[in-house]
Amino acid sequence: MRQIKRSDELRLTKGITGFDAEHLIEQDMRMFQSMVYHLVTSEQRAKVWQFIDQPHCVYMQAVVEIDGKMLAILHHRLMPYIAIAKYTEELSFTFLTMPQLHKYFPMRKCLEAATLTTLLTKDQALHSLSAMEWKYVSYFNSQTIGDVMFNTWD
Numbered sequence: 001m002r003q004i005k006r007s008d009e010l011r012l013t014k015g016i017t018g019f020d021a022e023h024l025i026e027q028d029m030r031m032f033q034s035m036v037y038h039l040v041t042s043e044q045r046a047k048v049w050q051f052i053d054q055p056h057c058v059y060m061q062a063v064v065e066i067d068g069k070m071l072a073i074l075h076h077r078l079m080p081y082i083a084i085a086k087y088t089e090e091l092s093f094t095f096l097t098m099p100q101l102h103k104y105f106p107m108r109k110c111l112e113a114a115t116l117t118t119l120l121t122k123d124q125a126l127h128s129l130s131a132m133e134w135k136y137v138s139y140f141n142s143q144t145i146g147d148v149m150f151n152t153w154d
Contacts, residue, residue: 010115010145012127016079017137017148018058020130024078029053029060032075036062039073039104059150063087071096074150075108082110083150091152116146 015021033051040046045067052061062073070087082105085093095113102110120127120143129137129148142148 009123009126010111010118012120012129012145012148013079014128014130014133016058016076017129017133017151017153018078019132019136019153021078027060027075027077027080032060032062035105035108036064036073039101040064040066042104043101054152057152059083071098073101076149079149080108081149082108083116083146084110093146093150095146111146111149116144116149118145119143120145120148 015024029051036048036051040048043066045065047065049063049065049070052063058077059074060077061075064071064073072085072087072093074083074085074093075081076083082102083093084096084098084101086096088094093116095111095116097112097114099110099112120137133148136142136151136153137148140147140151140153142151
């Protein structure tokens with residue numbers, strides 16, 4: 001009998017941390033910007049405040065305001081994954097689930113808060129991170145899938 005995969009399961013593959021990622025292709029910042037601009041021109045009361053693209057981060061970030069709420073839209077630098085979080089100037093995120101925004105990110109997997117806050121220990125055998133990546137997970141005390149995917153390890 002085939003087991004149905006739960007929506008909060010996500011397999012972390014080798015390279016998703018930004019280390020051991022030679023086999024992955026970097027996502028395009030201009031394409032990400034285009035998707036974000038499409039979002040803010042389509043949604044009422046929406047505005048782009050800034051784009052943040054720091055080379056030491058494994059994600060690109062757009063800071064947007066929608067209906068008076070400041071949000072961070074994160075695009076993984078090496079995988080077609082999008083996450084939405086409350087915007088703060090901290091390097092940790094409170095992930096949100098906003099399915100109404102998913103349509104603005106075609107050919108990207110928009111991850112939900114339940115997935116990103118799942119503890120790594122829950123299905124650790126499911127993940128295929130390299131030994132070096134597991135070392136960084138341990139060193140930086142990463143607890144959740146979101147901690148690993150949207151890290152600022154250096």
